[in-house]
Amino acid sequence: MQTLSIGELSELSGVASQAIRYYEKEKLMPAPQRTEANYRRYPLDAVARLEFIVHAKQWGFTLDEIRELLILQDANGDRAQAKRIAAEKLHKIREQIRHLSRVEAVLSKTLDECTGEGPMQEGCPIVEAIAGKDA
Numbered sequence: 860m861q862t863l864s865i866g867e868l869s870e871l872s873g874v875a876s877q878a879i880r881y882y883e884k885e886k887l888m889p890a891p892q893r894t895e896a897n898y899r900r901y902p903l904d905a906v907a908r909l910e911f912i913v914h915a916k917q918w919g920f921t922l923d924e925i926r927e928l929l930i931l932q933d934a935n936g937d938r939a940q941a942k943r944i945a946a947e948k949l950h951k952i953r954e955q956i957r958h959l960s961r962v963e964a965v966l967s968k969t970l971d972e973c974t975g976e977g978p979m980q981e982g983c984p985i986v987e988a989i990a991g992k993d994a
Contacts, residue, residue: 862900
């Protein structure tokens, strides 16, 4: 069976060796086989697992959520549990979008109100909005 060194896995996956070791410690990556000299040797499917981790992080999943999804996948678990995790993530993302939309509206309004001239002591609408005086 062909295996990869940590450097080869890093190069193929685009994930730094240090991050790979961290994912092992966090139980996202299974412990690799070791050579007699104690070097790590990874199976070829470790590339796909790292790509999954990277994509899940880009989607905003936490390491705990990713771990839970990987455990389900490894154990051929129930899709209902994966759906629950994804639904909870979607709910959180929608809350973040609502919050960011409010921030965007206030920031856009204050940028329109700010002349960009004069001293700050006269009252800057941007600083006042951030301080919560214009919410």
